[in-house]
Amino acid sequence: MAADILSVTDNRTGQAYEIPIEDGAIRATELRRIKIAEDDFGLMSYDPAFLNTASCRSAVTFIDGDRGILRYRGYPIEQLAEESTYLETSYLLLFGELPTSAELNRWTDEITHHTFVHENVKGLMEAFRYDAHPMGMFISAVAALSTFYPEAAQVDDPENRLLQSKRLIAKVPTLAAWTYRHSRGLPYVYPDNELGFAGNFLSMMFRMAEPRYAADPALERALEVLFILHADHEQNCSANATRSIGSSRVDPYSALAGAAAALYGPLHGGANEAVLRMLAEIGDVRHVPAYVERVKAGEVLLMGFGHRIYKNYDPRARIIKETADQVFEVTGRSPLLDVALELEKIALEDEYFVSRKLYPNVDFYSGLIYEALGLPVAMFSVMFAIPRTAGWLAQWLEGVNDPEQKIARPRQLYVGAEERDYVPLKHRAGGELAAV
């Protein structure tokens, strides 16, 4: 068998190097040995957007984008979506194994009893304008939690890490629901400890004067499935943000607020909102072909299509499509579903999308489900953040426990000005500076 070694010759010097290959990768720091002079810094790899850089070793989530495979801790996403609950899945993500029945009962009980937030959080919510975007409120509220739990700063203490993790998983639905209640001018609803995770969330969202809010079981289960599907997705933009911020050893509330901010962007968790706006803009199946032409002309993106990792069907999209059918049986069919189906049909047959391996991603149908549940589009990325909290925590815990990790600090290729002398204001040439 050939040795796991990469032999390279630096043609600048004629020097040959042997670089060990481990787990299908070379250590980028090995390249530093490749120099043209003793005082040379050494070779770097240039990888904007981390297209080919593994930033960590992880045992949490496995994705094979070419084959459309997603597994949490080895368990296929299809089986978890069929059999599991969000709380069981969050336990699996954090602890690495499925819980026994006693462990699951205890975990469920503990999460349920951490759902309340400090009363001052209400004041925080009230400080926002009536039309504040719920995600801006959510990010702020998650960050604010660190001020209520200053002991969370002790990130080297495993007990403390676990306590804060339970608090985060338990409290994000409360914060999320309250952002919605605020935007509607409705009174905040306290958690109901008799309800399940998804049922309690729906209660905090929609309960009015009734003593107990009873969600339709099919809708509750659909939400649970969406939560399972969104719980983790290995080193995506927001997971990377969690790890990067967490590498400074800051408390997990601050790290997860940063992760939520990353999720807010339209190329990440904001895409489902963008999908619904796109479907509404298209408005009718008859307008689909013209819209596809605009996409192909490069005028607009087909939101909810394409993925950095999946170059085959996103396995979550398939499950979500089935879930959407179950939801529509209860709520009635959204007229935008026909637009979505037609868009998917045309795109899947079109050479532009086929050659670029652009398939529907998780966000293509999730927005339609959220809409059917009665959620405004502005809440969609908040809905993503609730379950992703478990994934962020699993990634954060793995990062802070990894002896190989240090503070995340990439290198750069400096392309700016060479050293130059300061010019006093009166000697500078006029003219407007272009925005940078």
Ligand SMILES: CC(C)(COP(=O)(O)OP(=O)(O)OC[C@H]1O[C@@H](n2cnc3c(N)ncnc32)[C@H](O)[C@@H]1OP(=O)(O)O)[C@@H](O)C(=O)NCCC(=O)NCCS
């Ligand atoms: C997800 C996404 C950011 C991945 O981007 P990426 O891995 O950097 O892929 P690229 O931008 O290199 O795309 C490759 C090609 O497909 C095209 N493409 C990618 N996504 C496209 C989309 N949604 N609509 C139209 N064309 C798209 C690109 O223009 C590019 O074409 P080119 O080779 O002619 O230049 C991108 O597909 C996208 O913006 N999708 C829409 C937003 C979305 O749904 N995000 C949710 C992700 S879960």
